[in-house]
Amino acid sequence: MSVAMLETRGLCKSFGALDVARDIDFRLERGARHALIGPNGAGKTTFVNLLTGLLPPSRGNVLLEGEDVTTLAQAKRVKRGIARTFQINQLFRGLTVQENVCIAVSERLGVGGSMLRPAGKRGDVIEMASRLIEMLKLGPDAGRRIVELPYGRQRLVEIAIALGLNPRVLLLDEPAAGIPSAETHILLDAVATLPKDIAVLIIEHDMDLVFRFAERISVLVSGAIFAEGTPAEIAANREVRSVYLGSALDG
Amino acid sequence: MIAATQLARRHRFRWWELLPWAAGIAVFFVFPNYLSFATQVLITILFALSLDLVLGYAGIVTLGHAAFFGAGAYTVGMLAMHWGWNEPFSGLLAGALVAAVIGFFSGVVLLRTHGLTLLMLTLCTMTLLEQAANMGAAWTGGFDGMPGLSFTKILGLFGFDSLYFRSQYLYALAMLFLCFAIVRVLVYSSFGQSLTGVRENLLRMHAVGAPVRMRQVIAYTVSAALAGVAGALFTQANGYVNLAVLGLERSAGVMIVLILGGYGRLYGAFVGAIVYMVLEHTLAKAYPTAWQLGLGLTLIVVALFARNGVIGIADSLRRRVKADAR
Numbered sequence: 102m103s104v105a106m107l108e109t110r111g112l113c114k115s116f117g118a119l120d121v122a123r124d125i126d127f128r129l130e131r132g133a134r135h136a137l138i139g140p141n142g143a144g145k146t147t148f149v150n151l152l153t154g155l156l157p158p159s160r161g162n163v164l165l166e167g168e169d170v171t172t173l174a175q176a177k178r179v180k181r182g183i184a185r186t187f188q189i190n191q192l193f194r195g196l197t198v199q200e201n202v203c204i205a206v207s208e209r210l211g212v213g214g215s216m217l218r219p220a221g222k223r224g225d226v227i228e229m230a231s232r233l234i235e236m237l238k239l240g241p242d243a244g245r246r247i248v249e250l251p252y253g254r255q256r257l258v259e260i261a262i263a264l265g266l267n268p269r270v271l272l273l274d275e276p277a278a279g280i281p282s283a284e285t286h287i288l289l290d291a292v293a294t295l296p297k298d299i300a301v302l303i304i305e306h307d308m309d310l311v312f313r314f315a316e317r318i319s320v321l322v323s324g325a326i327f328a329e330g331t332p333a334e335i336a337a338n339r340e341v342r343s344v345y346l347g348s349a350l351d352g
Numbered sequence: 353m354i355a356a357t358q359l360a361r362r363h364r365f366r367w368w369e370l371l372p373w374a375a376g377i378a379v380f381f382v383f384p385n386y387l388s389f390a391t392q393v394l395i396t397i398l399f400a401l402s403l404d405l406v407l408g409y410a411g412i413v414t415l416g417h418a419a420f421f422g423a424g425a426y427t428v429g430m431l432a433m434h435w436g437w438n439e440p441f442s443g444l445l446a447g448a449l450v451a452a453v454i455g456f457f458s459g460v461v462l463l464r465t466h467g468l469t470l471l472m473l474t475l476c477t478m479t480l481l482e483q484a485a486n487m488g489a490a491w492t493g494g495f496d497g498m499p500g501l502s503f504t505k506i507l508g509l510f511g512f513d514s515l516y517f518r519s520q521y522l523y524a525l526a527m528l529f530l531c532f533a534i535v536r537v538l539v540y541s542s543f544g545q546s547l548t549g550v551r552e553n554l555l556r557m558h559a560v561g562a563p564v565r566m567r568q569v570i571a572y573t574v575s576a577a578l579a580g581v582a583g584a585l586f587t588q589a590n591g592y593v594n595l596a597v598l599g600l601e602r603s604a605g606v607m608i609v610l611i612l613g614g615y616g617r618l619y620g621a622f623v624g625a626i627v628y629m630v631l632e633h634t635l636a637k638a639y640p641t642a643w644q645l646g647l648g649l650t651l652i653v654v655a656l657f658a659r660n661g662v663i664g665i666a667d668s669l670r671r672r673v674k675a676d677a678r
């Protein structure tokens with residue numbers, strides 16, 4: 102088997118007596134369009150937090166291209182190419198959309214600590230940020246502060262920031278939650294324009310979006326991988342239907 | 353693309369930025385009898401400016417900023433008292449250096465914490481220094497401090513006349529300008545932008561891969577150095593140093609200055625310091641026993657109705673005029 106882009110081996114996390122990740126073996130292949138689904142409280146966000154280093158695992162390993170990054174701090178993993186969006190917006194609320202994206206791009210280009218040159222003279226940073234802003238159709242709002250934007254627009258900024266990090270692995274935690282359904286295509290279009298070798302893992306409740314997007318689906322139930330396969334396999338899986346998909350597909 | 357242009361232009365000088373400096377020079381000629389007071393205002397502006405870098409930009413809430421002011425003030429005092437090191441400019445650099453070293457080491461330890469914990473720990477650091485200055489009487493003069501210090505010509509060129517305050521005022525104005533230039537470059541740089549990111553959302557800042565703690569420690573150290581310069585100027589301008597430079601009152605006072613003027617906006621320190629010191633000066637004359645009451649009431653009014661300080665009021669007025677024009 103080839104080396105996975107991102108892999109976990111026996112990943113466990115417990116908060117006291119509560120096991121939120123139970124022995125998760127997971128592979129995210131290079132260029133994957135992978136979805137992680139599961140009922141509320143299945144531990145999906147915790148899993149992302151373990152992947153990004155926001156939480157330390159109780160046991161097990163996280164490997165990026167075969168290299169163990171389990172003990173690496175979050176910021177260092179970002180530098181290695183793991184970017185994420187948050188389920189609940191984590192933005193620089195008092196700053197403009199342009200500034201929000203520029204901060205991410207500056208870090209990506211390694212100029213975030215540069216003290217002498219004005220940020221406004223970083224043509225490369227501003228250009229890259231502006232391109233992302235256009236891509237996510239945020240152009241008209243670029244000069245507005247986050248607090249002035251409706252929640253759905255803010256969601257798109259969240260994605261622009263993650264893309265600004267130029268990731269090799271992109272983890273999207275319920276990116277469409279709060280985006281009006283008429284606008285979810287902006288999100289999908291943006292992901293579709295990403296280079297093919299970027300691995301994308303999406304956590305999503307909107308099954309319509311999941312089946313449009315994903316080439317592979319994992320189902321997480323009570324902190325453990327319950328099933329995994331192609332969208333067709335998952336849709337046909339009786340057990341998955343009974344624990345989770347039933348209501349979404351039949352209802 | 354308007355936003356991109358906005359961002360690209362923000363660091364450029366605007367005509368009104370000349371006003372404070374023109375006013376500073378005008379004061380020299382128009383109010384020759386008030387130069388001693390004006391020098392104190394300049395020192396307060398510089399101290400508030402240093403706090404703005406950490407509080408306003410990096411969002412580090414501290415109640416111990418006087419630790420660095422005091423470090424600068426005592427360094428200059430002790431150098432003059434014990435080693436006859438009386439040259440003002442080099443003394444200033446020494447004060448900045450000592451304050452920066454204290455800022456760096458306390459920053460490395462304290463900036464692991466946030467919020468109330470940080471607030472208390474910065475306060476403790478300052479109190480420790482205050483007690484050290486109190487107990488190390490052989491070096492610091494203890495409770496009485498070091499009175500009657502004198503200083504030589506600045507760089508051996510300009511007389512330092514502590515009686516007439518003229519050269520002293522210009523010296524303080526020049527140092528303020530220099531420090532302001534440093535802060536201005538910093539806050540408009542990518543580094544400054546990342547500090548605002550730290551202030552606005554720590555979690556996100558980690559998640560974009562920024563070395564958050566390092567940025568905070570750097571900002572804290574630079575800020576400490578600038579506060580050290582302010583403290584050094586204080587000792588040089590007054591010819592004495594005592595425990596008051598290290599007290600909670602000074603830390604809280606400078607925070608009030610920033611709240612009055614508006615924090616995170618560079619010129620808030622200027623407006624706040626002038627408002628605060630003029631208020632203090634006039635109120636203390638009118639009601640010698642209860643002047644702080646007036647200050648407290650002003651602070652309540654600002655906190656209730658003008659969260660972004662006096663400059664914030666000017667901002668919202670300007671925005672309203674613009675909106676009406678449209």
